[in-house]
Each structure stands twice: as structure tokens, then as C-alpha cells.
Amino acid sequence: MTATKWTEKYRPRRLKEVLGNGKAVSEMEAWARSWERGVPEKRAVVLYGPPGVGKTSAALALAEEMGWDEIEMNASDSRTATAIQKVAGAASKMTTFSGRKRLVILDEADNLYGSADRGGSAAMSKLVRETDQPVVLIANDYYGLSKPLREATMGIAFRRITKGTIASAMREICRAEEAGCTPEMIEEIADNSGGDLRSALNDLQAALEGALHPGEVATGVRDAKSSIFDAVAKILRGSNLGEAVKVAWSLDESPEDLIHWIDENLPTVYGTADLAAGYDRLSRADVFLGRVRRRQNYGLWRYASFMMTAGVQAARREKKGGYVPFRPPSYWRRMGQTKGARQVRDSAAKKIGRHCHISARVARAEMMGFFGLLLKDQKKGPRVAALLEFTVEEIALLLGTKPTTKKVAKLYEAAQEMIEEERVSQIEEAWGGSQKVEVAGHRGRPRRQDKTRSGAPDERPSGSISMEIDPEDGKTEPAGEDEPVENPSADLGQDSDPTEPEKDGRQRSLFDF
Missing domain, CATH: 1.10.8 (Helicase, Ruva Protein; domain 3)
Structure with missing residues (x-):
């Protein structure tokens, strides 16, 4: 026996050698031929379907048959925005020395997640719109791709092989x-x-290769897992209650996820008469899932699984024929679409909670409206936004408007000015240390006088002379006798404002209101 894997040794070299997906292969070939007439409307295709049905083999066979070079970016690569632009982006813009086209293959395009792939989806969307070379994306779950990416590409479905x-x-x-x-x-x-x-x-x-006796397949046979689509079909369209329960346990899906699949597809299979009964059984399964979350007793999962599989199936009285396209839960899609808004809400709640010494949950439930009213106040709004360092998105959320409105921009700019003023004030205070600015009697220039540890200025004998450094020539000269000033701010041309020193000598912050 050879050590070479048979999957590589017998990989198709031509499109006609790809088994079981004649329609998909024809669509791929038609798309590839369109590149010979120029840049087509859809510059990239998505080959999607279950694993092991020949998607990657078909892409490589296409490059071989068309005489194209290929560059492949697989799941082991870091697919950040920078990596995609550097590898795939450069390959999609430059032609080869021979003048042949280059096929860019991005495998597992539906598995962009986590910090390693941050920005990868947006970079991929930009790539397929601007590429000058043919691009093939490979995915198991077509709806795992972002909507902009699906709209910019042509989807080609690969089915399971018989x-x-x-x-x-x-x-x-x-x-x-x-x-x-x-x-x-x-x-x-x-x-x-x-x-x-x-x-x-x-x-x-x-x-x-296991030296088995003829007819014995022991270690060679894998424990095949049912796909989620097959499982949903057996649960909703099957007639064997025991099989419905078993298929749920064979899935790599928890009951917390499976219930969303059944909830999404139940109306497509059940008629009006059976739909209410089906949802009644599903609601009972949800009750058990709630108890699991509260009690952390995962033994109750078996009851939830039974109600959402055999219970839902037993509620059906009429069978519905014809092809039913099962789809992933729209709940997950909605959660993905609102993820950014929820992150902004939680971020604002955390800032409010820290300032008010309450939990983020309480702040989110009880204080968001109150701080929205504070932001609407022309005087206090900028101070509140500066104090809590709200972002543009957080201000828009609390005001119930869009981040692009003039009102939000004006409020954010005013808050940033206050933050900058406070920062400058703190820098000046730190630079001056424990010194206090007074007015020198004979020159009219400010003079710094040291304070004692208790905060009061050092006392000098009446009529004493202090030395002062002239900022122009750096020389030391007598400063003259101190002259009392009743209102230093008036002499300096300053109006009374919240930043002037209080009677206790404390400098008020810009955020004191």
C-alpha cells in the first residue's frame, strides 16, 4: 500500500471527473468562460454545500482546465483584513508573467470569527467587488457569509453525493x-x-490498511453525524418518534440551538391546524431550557430534547408533501445585525453604572432614559457627555437619534472641547506643582509663591523683598513688596466662572455641575 492519501491521489484533474454535481460544474464552467470575454458582472463565485462533496476539488480542477494559475488561502492562514489584502488582494490585481489569469481560492469563507480574523469579512467583500482576477470562495454554510458578500457573488450549490x-x-x-x-x-x-x-x-x-479480514470494517468506519438540515427534516417530516429523539442526540448541536432551528422551520411544514399544537410542545421544551439556565441542572436537557423532537412530531396530524427548503434561524441573523447596537448600549450602561455606583444591568434598565434627558439639556448635556466620555454612537443611542445628525455632532464636539480644557488645566496644575499664581506688585507680572504643607502661602516679614526670574533675560531681580489685590481675576480681565478658585482654595473642575 502507498502512503499517499487516496483523497489526494485520486483528486479530480478535470471538471468532468468531479462526481455527483453536474449542474454545479456546468455553472462553474459557464462563469469561467465569461472571463474570457472580459470582466463579468459577478467577479466571484461561492461554492457552498456539505463537506466532502468536491468543492475544493472542483475549484482546482477548474484552474487546471482553464490553464489558470491558482493561489489558495486556506483555514490555517490568518485571515485578517491586512492578510487578505496582502495575499489575496495583491493576487487579484496583478497578472502573471505569462499573461495567464490567476484563480484566487479562499477556503472556509464562512468561518471568519474571533480576533484572528478581525476585519476579514469586510476585506473579502471589497476584494470580490474590485478584483481583476477570478475569485472562488468555498463555504459549508451559505448563510454564514455576510449579506453584502452574498450579494456581490454568485452562489453555486453542491449537493451530497448519492x-x-x-x-x-x-x-x-x-x-x-x-x-x-x-x-x-x-x-x-x-x-x-x-x-x-x-x-x-x-x-x-x-x-x-488495517490488515482486516475480508468483510470486516472495524476501525475504518466513522461514526457519521447527521447534519442539522437532515435532523430538522426527520423531526418535522418523519413519523418515527424514537428516530426523532435519536437524531437530536447525534447532532453536534445543543438543545439551546436546536430549538431555534425547529422554531424557524415549523411553520413551513405544519398546517394551520397542527401549528398551534406544535408550538405548544415547543414552548414546554423552552420551559425546561429555562430551568436548566436557572438551576444549572443539565440533566433536564433530556426532557427539553424529547418535547422539541418527539413531542413536536406527535403534534402533527396532516402530512405536507413537496420540497421544503429548510433555513437557518432568522433569530441568529437578527442578533448578528443588532450586535453593534447592543454593544453600544452595553458600553453606555457600563459608563453610567461606574459613575452612579450601580450595576450595568440596573443602569441599562432604569438610568438610560434619565441620562438621555440630561444630554438634551443645552447646558448640562456637554458636561455629562464629557464626564462619562460618551462616544458619538452612545450619545445618539441615548438621544434616540442617528450618529450622523448635527445635534449629536455638536454635542460631541462640545464635550471634546471640555475634555481638552480639563486636560490642559490638569497639566498646568501638575506643572506648577504646589505653587500658586499671584500678582507681583511692582512689575504687574504673575509671581509663583510656595505654599506650606497645610496649603497656606509662606509668610514673609512685611516689606521683605523676594527674588524673581525675568523670563526675557533669565536674570534674577528683586520682585518688590507685595501689594494686596482685592480681586485678582478682575485685574487679569477674567469673568467669574465655575473654574475660579472657591473660598476654600479648591480649584473647581469643569465637570462640577
Whole structure:
């Protein structure tokens, strides 16, 4: 046996060798031919579908057949905005030395998440709109892509490969490898593949390299997991209550997530008469999930799973025929769309909570409206915004308007001016240390006089002379006798304002109101 993986050794080199997805291959080829006539309207395509059905193989075979160079950015790469612009962005703009086109392949485009991929989705959207070279995105979940990205590309769906096609491909490989494959072994592996040709070939190679007796497939057969779409179909359209319960446990989805899938697709399968009963069972499952969250007793998950699977299925009395396109929960999509607004709300609540010495939850529930009223006040609004350092988005949220309005911009600018003034005031106070500015009697210039530890100025004998440094020539000269000044601010041309010293000698802050 060779050490080479069969999935790589027998990877398709031409589009006609891609199995089980003739329609998708035809659409890919038509899109590629359109590049020969210029830049098409859709400069990028998205190949989406379950894993192991030939999406990446089809993309590589397309480049081979069209005579294009290819550059691939896979899941192991860091796909930040900078990385995508540096690698894929540069490749999409520059032609090769030979003048041939370059196919840019971005694998697992639906798995952009976390700090490692920050900004990657926006960079990808920009890439597919501005590219001068053909681009292929590969994804398992089409709706895992952002809406702008889906609108800028052409989607091509890849379906699961039939059991017969997988069995036929395995027989051809066994014949080429001169391996002792029995019909029972091939049948068993094909049954467990779940339409995944790649996994079937890996299982076949592992079984044959395990020195098994003919007809035995022990370690080679994988424990295939049902996809979420298949599970929802079996729950809502099936008639076997036990199978509905089992399929829920075979999923890599928690009951907390599965209930959203059933909630989204229940109206597409159940008629009017059965819909109320179905939602009644689903609501009971939600009650158990609530108890799990409150009590942290995950043993109650089994009751929730039973009600949302067998319970919902038992509520159906009429069967609905025809094809039903199951879709992911719209709740998740709405949560994703409002994620930014919720982050702004939580950020403002935390700032209010810190200032008022309450929790962010209480601030969000009880204080947001009050601070919105404070911001509307022409005098206090800028001071409140400066004190809590609200951003433009937070001010707009509290005022109930958009961040682009003139009112928000004016309030934010006034707050920033106050923050800058306070910063300058603090710098001047720190630079002066524990010194206080007074008016020198004989020159009319300010003179700094040291304070004692208690804050009162040093006492000097009446008529004493202090030395002062002239800022112009740096020389030391007598400062003359002190002359009392009843109102220093009046002599300096200053009006009385909140920043003038109080009677206790404390400098008032700009934020005291």
C-alpha cells in the first residue's frame, strides 16, 4: 500500500471527473468562460454545500482546465483584513508573467470569527467587488457569509453525493489499487458516509490498511453525524418518534440551538391546524431550557430534547408533501445585525453604572432614559457627555437619534472641547506643582509663591523683598513688596466662572455641575 492519501491521489484533474454535481460544474464552467470575454458582472463565485462533496476539488480542477494559475488561502492562514489584502488582494490585481489569469481560492469563507480574523469579512467583500482576477470562495454554510458578500457573488450549490456514486468510485479505486475490497465492505462504508465522498475514501483506505479480514470494517468506519438540515427534516417530516429523539442526540448541536432551528422551520411544514399544537410542545421544551439556565441542572436537557423532537412530531396530524427548503434561524441573523447596537448600549450602561455606583444591568434598565434627558439639556448635556466620555454612537443611542445628525455632532464636539480644557488645566496644575499664581506688585507680572504643607502661602516679614526670574533675560531681580489685590481675576480681565478658585482654595473642575 502507498502512503499517499487516496483523497489526494485520486483528486479530480478535470471538471468532468468531479462526481455527483453536474449542474454545479456546468455553472462553474459557464462563469469561467465569461472571463474570457472580459470582466463579468459577478467577479466571484461561492461554492457552498456539505463537506466532502468536491468543492475544493472542483475549484482546482477548474484552474487546471482553464490553464489558470491558482493561489489558495486556506483555514490555517490568518485571515485578517491586512492578510487578505496582502495575499489575496495583491493576487487579484496583478497578472502573471505569462499573461495567464490567476484563480484566487479562499477556503472556509464562512468561518471568519474571533480576533484572528478581525476585519476579514469586510476585506473579502471589497476584494470580490474590485478584483481583476477570478475569485472562488468555498463555504459549508451559505448563510454564514455576510449579506453584502452574498450579494456581490454568485452562489453555486453542491449537493451530497448519492450512495451509489460513492460505491462506484470506491470500486474503481479498489480496482486501481488491486485491493481486496468486498461488496459488503463497500456497501457498509457507503452507507456510513452520509454523502461525503472524502470521508468514504478515508474510511476505505483506513480499513484496507488495517490488515482486516475480508468483510470486516472495524476501525475504518466513522461514526457519521447527521447534519442539522437532515435532523430538522426527520423531526418535522418523519413519523418515527424514537428516530426523532435519536437524531437530536447525534447532532453536534445543543438543545439551546436546536430549538431555534425547529422554531424557524415549523411553520413551513405544519398546517394551520397542527401549528398551534406544535408550538405548544415547543414552548414546554423552552420551559425546561429555562430551568436548566436557572438551576444549572443539565440533566433536564433530556426532557427539553424529547418535547422539541418527539413531542413536536406527535403534534402533527396532516402530512405536507413537496420540497421544503429548510433555513437557518432568522433569530441568529437578527442578533448578528443588532450586535453593534447592543454593544453600544452595553458600553453606555457600563459608563453610567461606574459613575452612579450601580450595576450595568440596573443602569441599562432604569438610568438610560434619565441620562438621555440630561444630554438634551443645552447646558448640562456637554458636561455629562464629557464626564462619562460618551462616544458619538452612545450619545445618539441615548438621544434616540442617528450618529450622523448635527445635534449629536455638536454635542460631541462640545464635550471634546471640555475634555481638552480639563486636560490642559490638569497639566498646568501638575506643572506648577504646589505653587500658586499671584500678582507681583511692582512689575504687574504673575509671581509663583510656595505654599506650606497645610496649603497656606509662606509668610514673609512685611516689606521683605523676594527674588524673581525675568523670563526675557533669565536674570534674577528683586520682585518688590507685595501689594494686596482685592480681586485678582478682575485685574487679569477674567469673568467669574465655575473654574475660579472657591473660598476654600479648591480649584473647581469643569465637570462640577
